[in-house]
Amino acid sequence: MIFSHDFGSESFSTDSRLKDDAFSSLVNERIGKEIGYYELPFQSVALIEHIHRFAEKNPFLSAETIHDIAVIGIGGSSLGTKGIDSLLKSKKMPYRTLHFLENTDPIAISKTLSNLKKESTLFIVISKSGKTIETVSIFKTLIGYYHLDLDGIDKERIVAITDEGSPLSRFASYHGIQQFGIPKNVGGRFSVLSAAGIVPLTLAGYDTKSLLEEGGQFLERFFNHEEDHLLDKALFLYKHSSDININVLFAYADELENLCKWYVQLWAESLGKKDGAGKHVGLTPYALIGSIDQHSFLQLIMEGPRDKSVTFITIEDFENNLLIPDISLKYLEMNDVVNGKKFNELINFQCEATKESLRMNNIPTDHIIIKKINEASVGTIIVYYELLTTLMGRMMDINPYNQPGVELGKQILCEKFTE
Incomplete structure (x- = not known):
């Protein structure tokens, strides 16, 4: 470079x-570990081994079975991963294709759903807070469209990536769904080298260690x-x-x-x-x-x-x-x-x-x-x-890690649905 x-x-x-x-x-x-993205390039190397062990034990993740990965997330939960995937797949095709469900545009969602088959897709839902309304809404749509049995065999088709103890984390624990954590001291838009990016990119087949x-x-x-x-x-x-x-x-x-x-x-x-x-x-x-x-x-x-x-x-x-x-x-x-x-x-x-x-x-x-x-x-x-x-x-x-303007918009959105 x-x-x-x-x-x-x-x-x-x-x-x-x-x-x-x-x-x-x-x-x-x-030094103070107040902000955690500095350590992600080193911490996430161990995460790769965890991902490989998970894939080896999961009968749904054989190369013959899963060909597509649906990534459900928005903003920092998807943009970095999508950017890396777009660039790298121009050089080598991953052995699994990443599909990003990140916007609440009904036409885009419907088009992606029509191109994916339940039997050959792994669903990765990503939300640091665990309560992002766009992500949860799209995830609910996938559950309904594919008739996913969250308490049965279909839970093996789902991975949750979120903060430990978040609503999404508690949901995953309740149903026995595999989950990976994002460190508490890593903000969403700085999280691409955490599980938020490394899990889907590794499962797609990229050399995330390098x-x-x-x-x-x-x-x-x-x-x-x-x-x-x-x-x-x-x-x-x-x-x-x-x-x-x-x-x-x-x-x-x-x-x-x-x-x-x-x-x-x-x-x-x-x-x-x-x-x-x-x-x-x-x-x-x-x-x-x-x-x-x-x-x-x-x-x-x-x-x-x-x-x-x-x-x-x-x-x-x-x-x-x-x-x-x-x-x-x-x-x-x-x-x-x-x-x-x-x-x-x-x-x-x-x-x-x-x-x-x-x-x-x-x-x-x-x-x-x-x-x-x-x-x-x-x-x-x-x-x-x-x-x-x-x-x-x-x-x-300024504090480069908060986003008070974005949080205000989220609050107003929820209020509009409760008026």
């Missing part, structure tokens, strides 16, 4: 106190001051947050789209708050896909309000040799310059051209280059954004 940034003539040396304080906050959180190990190595390098570019980036975004308050993630690969949606949730729900003085603060995330959005949103970045920074993500080697044919078309000869070139080269040169044009217009950019798509590189990018989010929160004097 390669990280680079071009923030103009910005000097970071005069603000070392801000960086030191933010870094110390993360160190203290980790994912965790590489993520853990990046985390240790950060705490050993070997990844200080994170501190520089956080400081720049914080110092300019009053005028540059939108961060655009420009990812040059279709398969990165769902991982970008995870970033949007992580960034928005963590960093849109009131600070210690009661002031409304925040950094707005926006995700784009290149080269598609070069033909739309790029115009706004280039000549619209100067309130955006841009983070580019590219894949150095797609491991795909698809060539642009050496064909010349009448009146379209101006495009022959790319004849015989790989699409891998074309999409990355498009990114470089876009980045250069933004820099020429003094728009701050940074660049993340993924050398190849695999579990190890995905583990790194997950931990990178979790650490960056926490650093930003600490510099902005």
Whole structure:
């Protein structure tokens, strides 16, 4: 993984106190075990063995029987897992297909149900609080649609992932359903490397051990001051947050789209708050896909309000040799310059051209280059954004782990059904 940034003539040396304080906050959180996501890359390795033992003992989880896994969850309970799955399955097909039931759109739910068969599906219901109304409602729909006998053999087809002692945990215990816990000190949107993500990804057939190990190595390098570019980036975004308050993630690969949606949730729900003085603060995330959005949103970045920074993500080697044919078309000869070139080269040169044009217009950019798509590189990018989010929160004097605005909406929703 390669990280680079071009923030103009910005000097970071005069603000070392801000960086030191933010870094110390993360160190203290980790040492005090107040926040648990720092330890997930290490703790969840043991979880993998537990998952394998569960699969070996469960007669429904033979490769010949279960071909599909229905993941019922929303937000932090599904976005990270969906993003990882979307990226990794572009390189290798897992031996089980993950299906995500995450929205209460009745058409989407009905379509997914029609594509799944009870006899070949494992149902994983995920809710950290154990009472998320969208998740519980969809889970009830599955129970009714497939006539799941919760006290009979069908309970072997169900896995619950939640906080220990939550309503969902008590439900699972009551029916004897297999459950895996999310640590109490790990928030939902920081939970992708906990059971919330590792259980479905492992059962699907991905190398989650490599994912965790590489993520853990990046985390240790950060705490050993070997990844200080994170501190520089956080400081720049914080110092300019009053005028540059939108961060655009420009990812040059279709398969990165769902991982970008995870970033949007992580960034928005963590960093849109009131600070210690009661002031409304925040950094707005926006995700784009290149080269598609070069033909739309790029115009706004280039000549619209100067309130955006841009983070580019590219894949150095797609491991795909698809060539642009050496064909010349009448009146379209101006495009022959790319004849015989790989699409891998074309999409990355498009990114470089876009980045250069933004820099020429003094728009701050940074660049993340993924050398190849695999579990190890995905583990790194997950931990990178979790650490960056926490650093930003600490510099902005907010709590990046709560979500009072979201909780208010949940309260109002329940009230509407009881009026």
